[in-house]
Ligand code: ADP
């Protein structure tokens with residue numbers, strides 16, 4: 343589960359000066375269940391827009407967007423989202439921030455087991471009672487990842503998840519994301535500016551160009567990854 347079918351999708355915006363921008367122009371892409379797809383391309387080519395459409399955070403203008411054969415209309419528990427800047431609540435502990443992801447989805451049963459499982463998975467054991475400002479940027483991103491994962495989504499959506507981290511932390515977290523992706527079997531879709539990162543993590547690299555936003559190529563990768 344977790345296959346996504348994008349067919350003839352277009353999205354327009356009107357910017358404050360009244361200019362109409364075609365953020366996505368007739369974009370089609372099939373993402374098999376369990377794959378890891380990276381979206382790369384220059385700023386403004388529509389990467390984030392495509393990810394937000396899949397998340398259901400914004401509506402498309404044209405085309406069809408399906409998750410396991412069902413049209414995507416709104417955000418749902420089957421998709422977890424992680425952004426470049428962590429979106430943890432400063433007034434909640436790491437435990438409560440991660441539990442929030444469950445409570446927001448109306449899942450209360452065995453909350454502690456679920457939260458503990460994902461705190462362990464991202465390597466934050468012992469930091470349950472810490473607050474975001476007490477942790478490094480990398481640790482906050484780990485907590486954001488745990489929050490995105492705790493509802494056991496079919497699809498993990500990553501918008502430049504490691505873009506704000508130093509090179510060393512970024513490499514460690516790349517391997518961590520790879521391990522978690524394999525362990526859970528979920529589909530992952532990541533926007534990144536880093537071509538090395540895209541090639542290192544994904545099965546498929548999708549290249550986009552701006553004005554209008556289009557897919558101009560895909561690269562399939564079969565690597566013996568660690
Ligand atoms: P990328 O993630 O590849 O940098 P985006 O998807 O953020 O590109 O943006 C694609 C185009 O759509 C850009 O020209 C951007 O300025 C425009 N755009 C994105 N979101 C909005 C918005 N909410 N309002 C107006 N224009 C937008």
Ligand code: ADP
Nearest residue numbers: 512513514515516517538539540541542543568
């Ligand atoms: P080794 O020391 O075994 O030769 P490398 O020097 O290639 O391995 O990589 C060391 C670590 O750097 C890896 O465990 C991985 O975390 C990270 N790494 C290697 N290649 C890449 C890459 N293309 N992109 C991001 N991180 C990488």
